[in-house]
Every structure is written in C-alpha cells, then in structure tokens.
Amino acid sequence: RKEVEQDPGPFNVPEGATVAFNCTYSNSASQSFFWYRQDCRKEPKLLMSVYSSGNEDGRFTAQLNRASQYISLLIRDSKLSDSATYLCVVIPYNFNKFYFGSGTKLNVKP
Amino acid sequence: EAGVTQSPTHLIKTRGQQATLRCSPISGHTSVYWYQQALGLGLQFLLWYDEGEERNRGNFPPRFSGRQFPNYSSELNVNALELEDSALYLCASSHDRGVFDEQYFGPGTRLTVT
Numbered sequence: 549r550k551e552v553e554q555d556p557g558p559f560n561v562p563e564g565a566t567v568a569f570n571c572t573y574s575n576s577a578s579q580s581f582f583w584y585r586q587d588c589r590k591e592p593k594l595l596m597s598v599y600s601s602g603n604e605d606g607r608f609t610a611q612l613n614r615a616s617q618y619i620s621l622l623i624r625d626s627k628l629s630d631s632a633t634y635l636c637v638v639i640p641y642n643f644n645k646f647y648f649g650s651g652t653k654l655n656v657k658p
Numbered sequence: 659e660a661g662v663t664q665s666p667t668h669l670i671k672t673r674g675q676q677a678t679l680r681c682s683p684i685s686g687h688t689s690v691y692w693y694q695q696a697l698g699l700g701l702q703f704l705l706w707y708d709e710g711e712e713r714n715r716g717n718f719p720p721r722f723s724g725r726q727f728p729n730y731s732s733e734l735n736v737n738a739l740e741l742e743d744s745a746l747y748l749c750a751s752s753h754d755r756g757v758f759d760e761q762y763f764g765p766g767t768r769l770t771v772t
Contacts, residue, residue: 589762591748591765591766592763593762594760621757645703648693648700648703649700651700655700
C-alpha cells in the first residue's frame, strides 16, 4: 500500500463551484501535513499547511481527520486560475521522510 | 531574493552513462532535497542534505547519489543510467529548524535517457 494516496482526477468543475479532494495516508504516526499546488510544467508551490484544528485561507479550507487518516482540501467559488494539480504531503513523526501524493488534477471550466 | 536554481534545464543521455544535476538553494537555506517526478508517479523523495550531510534517502538504488557543498549547493549523480530514469528531477530547499519548513522548489532538470 502506498504511503499517501490521492484520486488522480481530473475533477472538471464549472467556475464558482465548490470542490473537495481527499488524501489518505497509511502511517498513523504521521505528524505534519501540507497541500502543494503544481501548475502544468511548473514546480510545486506550498498552498497551505494542515493543522489538527483545520485551517482556512480565503476560499481554501484544509482539514485533518486522524481517526480515518485523511486530509482534505476544500475550494469554494472556484476560479479558472485554480486549475492545477494539488499534491498532498505527509511527514511522519520522526521527520525523516517526505511523502508526496501523486496529485489530483483540477480543471475549472468557464 | 533569487529562488532555487537548477542546471541544466534539459539533459539527454544514453543508457549506461552518468548524469550530474546541480542545484543552488535560496540564500540562507541549509537543507536541500531532491525528488524524481516521473510521468504519472508523482514526486518520489530521493535525498535530503543538510549542513553538508546526507540526512536521509528514499527508496532508490545506490547509483543515485549526491553531495552538498559548503555553500549549500548540491549535486545529484545518477550512474549507469537506465531508461526508466527518464523523469523531471526537482530540487527544493528550506530552512531546517527541526520542523518541516516550507520547501521551495526549483524549475527542475528534465533528464531523458535514450
């Protein structure tokens, strides 16, 4: 089983829609979680950290569910510019490896 | 502030040859990470260097190696190239404060093995 799994998508949504992605992880001792965004043929860039209490940054909300071992990313009022691949990152408690998911592709259509 | 830089942008090698990829981190960053991004496989963690030492490596064979120089720049060497080594190799840097800091990625080196 992979350390981190994501639905590859693509998720095709109209502008203004709300869309959510999940990322499941297998190591219950995982400590830190992040969402990165990668535009086509570009390098990944940090979108937001995922805190135990959940966190929100504008239209983006990230949540952690330790019991079910997944993190989620919710995007409200989707914009065309949100079209990208979203990568989750999981760091185990001993902070010695970095596990990236293979990414979920989002296409926001006009 | 200059970002992470990588060279070369593209590299074409034949099977069995060696490839050397280079990375310069953001000024002030001491940690450098290398990832392989093959088509459809996502980012696979390769190596992590900090303060000149290898802190950890991913599940890659020993022919993938590297080093970090006193100025914190880094090299990734891939020996005995195989066709499946063709991928985008991304370097990232961060501060290393004992917790996971945001990693800033370079534009990558696209390695093609023929």
